[in-house]
Amino acid sequence: MTALISRRAAIGAALAAPVIWGQDAVAQIRRGDELTVGVWGGMQERILREFVATPLEQQHGVKINFVLGGTTDRRARAYAERGRPSFDIVYLNIFESRQAVKDGVTQDVTGNVPNAAYLYPVAKLGGYGVAFNPVTIVYDKRKVAPMTSWRDFWRDDLKGKIIWPTYPGAQGTSALLMAAKIWGGSETNIDPAFTHIAALKPFAAIQASQDQLYAMFDQEVGAASIEFGSFTRVYAETRNPNIIIADPTEGQAVATNVACITTGTTKQALADAWVNLHLSPACQRAYAERIYYSPTVNNVELPPELAAKLVMGPAAVDKLVDFDWDLVIRNQARWSNRFTREIAG
Incomplete structure (x- = not known):
């Protein structure tokens, strides 16, 4: 650039x-x-x-x-x-x-x-x-239809194509909290998130870093994930023009x-x-x-x-989804153990 x-x-x-x-x-x-x-x-x-x-x-x-x-x-x-x-x-x-x-x-x-x-x-x-540096949906436009909502991860055409982010971590935390939000839960009721994320298995892979995800995209291991939009845009413009950074209707997770x-x-x-x-x-x-x-x-x-x-602009900033981070941090150890048991296992 x-x-x-x-x-x-x-x-x-x-x-x-x-x-x-x-x-x-x-x-x-x-x-x-x-x-x-x-x-x-x-x-x-x-x-x-x-x-x-x-x-x-x-x-x-x-x-x-x-x-x-x-x-x-x-x-x-x-x-x-x-x-x-x-x-x-x-x-x-x-x-x-x-x-x-x-x-x-x-x-x-x-x-x-x-x-x-x-x-x-x-x-x-x-x-x-x-x-x-918001966290959002990123996907390969050759492999799946346009993704415009966080609920799109549960579409039939994404079965087996999802590279889910590990938890804890900014990407995994955003993924967990947005899943809770769209399925009727919240930071105080995380059960809907775990239930619905578990229903997505089997995943194409679990990603623990941007570099790992981008290598998986390069190798066509999977077609959709959750990542920082800024880093992914650099990756898309320098290495992989097939990757799209989505602006979901429910908003991107603030970071x-x-x-x-x-x-x-x-x-x-x-x-x-x-x-x-x-x-x-x-x-x-x-x-x-x-x-x-x-x-x-x-x-x-x-x-x-x-x-x-x-x-x-104010409208775009207001659309960013914020969370009760005190509550999130207090629950991190418990949610991490649950993620290992129910999602990554």
């Missing part, structure tokens, strides 16, 4: 963003300060270095330290260091971030981040949502990457500035152009052909 903004123009736009900052907050950022950021690697890291880290380092004479990896390790470290953090920013997923605020590990949204004023309401829960400022950070002003740049139109646009992450702010303009591939 070709970015629509040059590196020089993007950095220039990012450097300009702190102009809207209150002068008192800027004065608290001291030359030589170091900010430690725990985040995923790959393209996300590269975008953050270009649009956030480099502008801050150049403008304020600070140093940004990246700690790369998955959420499990950095979440555990953040909890172990609660109140005396070595991280200043940790990136978490939708349910981890909300719980971390309740547990006093990270901070809720404040008025110290100007660009947070443009966040959609669902992106203000548990910190600063920086990207929507959000969240920038969380740790409670007790000694670099509060610099952390606020970091988040402000991540929410800037330039950075949000880069996420959309390079990895199809949808903006969490309402002040980003994108070309129509790109916007059509994303969750854009």
Whole structure:
């Protein structure tokens, strides 16, 4: 994918963003300060270095330290260091971030981040949502008729063609909760989900990761699954044009990457500035152009052909399906055991 903004123009736009900052907050950022950021690697890291880290380092004479990896390790470290953090920013997923605020590990949204004023309401829960990455139906258009509803998994023509996502995990959790929703259940009544998912067996396979699913699609092991739409769109446009990312009538399951400022950070002003740049139109646009992450702010303009591939605008965001994540997390161990017995077994 070709970015629509040059590196020089993007950095220039990012450097300009702190102009809207209150002068008192800027004065608290001291030359030589170091900010430690725990985040995923790959393209996300590269975008953050270009649009956030480099502008801050150049403008304020600070140093940004990246700690790369998955959420499990950095979440555990953040909890172990609660109140005396070595991280200043940790990136978490939708349910981890909300719980971390309740547990006093990270901070809720404040008025110290100007660009947070443009966040959609669902992106203000548990910190600063920086990207929507919904989970949805993905399928091979050569193998099955168009899928427009989560109920389509129970169509006769999909028998033996379904690659179901493992549980727990974002994809498997979304699949379980959406199955409960469409068959009359909910987070408080998960039985309809397990009953109906079990009725889909035998599956073509159980998938535990995007890479595994895409290899299965390549090998034509199965024809339909549940996955992050953004990653699957990249896969479809670079490897397998037969794969369709569906927009089901009931909505896609919300998933959000969240920038969380740790409670007790000694670099509060610099952390606020970091988040402000991540929410800037330039950075949000880069996420959309390079990895199809949808903006969490309402002040980003994108070309129509790109916007059509994303969750854009209040109506589309309102259609995302959210859940009671506290309840989901409390039941995770029990549901995981049940998934192993009734679905994967």
